[in-house]
Amino acid sequence: MRLFFLTLFLSSILYAQGPYDWKVTRAIDGDTVEMQVTFLPTELSNKLYVRIWGIDTPEKGWRAHSVHEQELGTKASEFTKNTIANAKEIRVSIIAWDKFGGRVLGDLIIDGKSLRQLLLDHGFAREYYGDKKQGWD
Secondary structure: OOOHHHHHHHHHHHHOOOEEEEEOOOOEEEEEEEEEEEOOOOOOOOEEEEOOEEEEOOOOOOOOHHHHHHHHHHHHHHHHHHHHHOOOOOEEEEEEEOOOOEEEEEEEEEEEEEEEHHHHOOOEEEEEEOOOOOOOO
16 A cells, blocks of 8 residues: 555656756666655655666676677766766656656756767667667677
8 A cells, every 4th residue: 555655656746747956866877867856755765766768778787798788888878977977957857657667767958958869869879669679789
């Protein structure tokens, strides 16, 4: 029952879509960031993970399927980290809950530019809408 009310609560907050000016605490990888939020109940963490909607970046670490993908994933992650670190203003727009739960889908608007589009424009991502992922080799 508690989970039902939590889901209802979070859904009502995220329904407005933003943009919000929550603080980015870290880039997890090229297409996922951790945000610090203040609206969650005290029993829960004040962290919300935002997966950039409509793109896929290469995996890094043990999730990479090859050394080449690992290298590309590291470059995508560094691009996201550097873009966030050098930003004057970051806003987040929420689109929906992610299919993996615990994350939301959205986009960061960094100094007026979409992180999604920046990753695509610089070749660190490709469009992805939940279908079967393609390899990076």
